[in-house]
Amino acid sequence: MSDRRLLQIKQMSAHPGPIAGGEPGREVQRNYDVCKLVDTTTCIGCKACEVACVEWNDMPFAATTFDNTYQTMPETRWNFWNLIKFNEHQREDGTIQWLMRKDQCMHCADPGCLDACPADGAIVQYTNGIVDFQQENCIGCEFCVSGCPFNIPRFNQTTKKVYKCTLCSDRVGQGLEPACIKACPTGCLKFGSKDDMKFIAEERSKQLREHFGYDKAGVYDPQSIGGTHVIYVLHDATDPERYGGLPKNPTIPWSYKIWKWLAKPVLGTFALFGLLGVGLHYVMVGPRRPQPDPNEEGAHGQRS
């Protein structure tokens, strides 16, 4: 079933004017904000999602790196968008807690990559919340890398383009769940509307707090970037950093928020004043000629 409502563009990087839309039937039916829920408390680190991601997206082989952990490689790569991060956390009583977190693009409601991107249409956000890179428009400047609070966009030195998780926008556009969700054997990955996932996540956190002794269990949906379309249930929501560098308060550099919008009028002002200044000087004051100026001396002669 093709459901085009799920992939209407909401905003676009460096794009002039509003996004074209308004086709019949738009906004008539319920608009979905899609969301992926990752319950780190039931993840068993089987890496089926990693395999499913590579398989579905038809990625070339990525060599793994062994660094004395169970992690496939230290960081995600341009051709490896979904990585289970393994972290050992020592509790206060000295016992070890093994944390596994599925690391991928968070599909922020307020995407820093999109703000930073200077290429028209290289990054788009659909109305359902998916943030997608359009490699054919990418100019390879890597500004998105500096805009992203989660260190997700990956540059390919050969193609000079940047890649990341698409939340399987190709599958979602056809009414299917992302590949990683389909592969998960424990049900720690869920996919649905943001409201539904938020509800399930809150219920699960409550369960963890009340019945499993995780007093600080909670949902990771950082509001500093307007929330994300990938949310986590964490054993300890007060310290997301321990899950392999999940920032507590992800932020976007102010320059991408302010300067991007200031830059246009500032350039206009500079160009306008520069051109107007010299143009008006020429017609009002006139050029400075080497002296004595034959024209001027002649004029004086006639006048006297």
Add this chain to the structure above:
Amino acid sequence: MGSAVERFDSGARKGFDSIGRNEVFPGELLRHPVYTRFLHWMVALFFFLALFSGFGIYLPWLFRWFTPIFGGGALSREMHPWFGLAFVIFFGLQTLNWIVPMRWTPADSRWMKNIRGVISGSEKLEPPETGFFNAGQKMQFWEIVVGCIVYLITGIILWIGADTFGRWTVAASYVLHDISALIMLGGIFIHVYLSTIGEPGTFQAMTRGAVSEAWAWTFHPAWFKEVTGRDPRQSYEEARNRMKAERK
């Protein structure tokens, strides 16, 4: 150090004079030798290449029509740093070439106080102490020197990227890079205007290298005195009287 720079510059000037030539007609003075002109036009070429390839990255919604000139957005991005590097290198050589005449003097400070007269056109003749470059030219020159340093530092940070320098450094560099470019863009309008229609007789200094004596005693009297040994004001008066006599 100073003498090494001088040796390098005089060697380069001599070398370029043997390749190219100056066209100085009677009643004219040589202003810019071949080496200076070569550097100037290399700087200009790479400045505009960097500017136009940068426009498409700066504001694609306005300047996207620039990018096809460079083979698309990706190639603009790929070539922009190289254009910029060439610009900085050639301007660096120009800086060595001009470091002596560009030194700021008390006369320049006096010139700046009188800048309104220059802009309004009431000062037909430059004050007799104005040398090879006037204070306005020196200000623009030093602005570009500072701009080049900003370009180089922020440009390398943007070129290599956030993986090495961190995302906040890149985000800040991008703003500084833009501001430096905007200031230089504002200056380039004034530079192009004054060197063409704003002060007629100037442009030939950068093509065949020569300017008329009248141009020299009007705009750079101290330099005129230095190369001809004649008094600029007196030469002007003589020319004026000659012109009046011819009219009668």
